[in-house]
Amino acid sequence: MQTTDIARTAPLPKLTEPRNPGMALDLGWVRAATANRSAIERRCASLPARRSVKKDYQAAWLLKAITCIDLTTLAGDDTAERVRRLCAKARQPLRPDLLAALGFDSLHTGAVCVYHEMVAPAVAALRGSGIPVAAVSTGFPAGLSPFALRLAEIGESVAAGAEEIDIVISRRHVLEGNWQALYDEMRLFREACGEAHVKAILATGELGTLKNVARASLVCMMAGADFIKTSTGKETVNATLPVSLVMIRAIRDYYDRTGIRIGYKPAGGISKAKDALVYLSLIKEELGNRWLQPDLFRFGASSLLGDIERQLEHHVTGAYSAGYRHAVG
């Protein structure tokens, strides 16, 4: 079976892009950022219909999507055993017969994403795989614990072996237009991460307007975020295409002005293979192929992999199996 170059050229999902050093807060740039909701919604509405890929191309894009998943469990009843199962799935996201039929020897997800208490079992289960552990931190998901504790939590997760830290911003700084406070907070989070890469979760469903999303994206990048991420998965509204377009264009703007590439992570509620394809085509059109590598793009998702595996099984065998046959975690 033929797969296309887009999947074959996938490197190991280790972060390779240079860190974002950040820059001084440029309030003029932040305040000039706007978002035209109707134009954004028009553009997004045209995507799913226009950008469909079929057959081998679709399989190749779905394989690409797998390499970009932060395979996630963020539940109050997480156990070490559940995390070990998730890590086994991250190491081998597709059944060996499907992988072989698609012409691959091995494949793995971009990362495994867990709460702090699950970092140690995840690190142990992923040892030698090259798959990083991402820890959600800073009082996830609300980000309302004492600031010193939020900083300490980052330190603990890094010490436990997390190579990526997903922080949550204080939404109130955005809602109050206090860009300096958001910048200062993000700077300190970034500093506390040390060598670990930092993803800034904006919780866009709680930021009120797309203009706020654009401005918060810029401030977090100026303060040194390596990735910007839409949501915790716990808000009422999580990743959406309009929000993604705004954040992606902020990333493009930042790159045009600074030459620094910031990664993008839509997260929360992305559970269907066909939705993943739309996100990938949006990235390709707005940012180009370089952003379609796991060091610059991730899906934050707990159940997307199951649907992708189901679609790939259909591609290989011509039959769908029940969802429970591709259980994750």
Ligand SMILES: O=C[C@H](O)COP(=O)(O)O
């Ligand atoms: O960061 C990842 C999200 O929490 C996952 O959300 P999900 O369970 O809706 O896929």
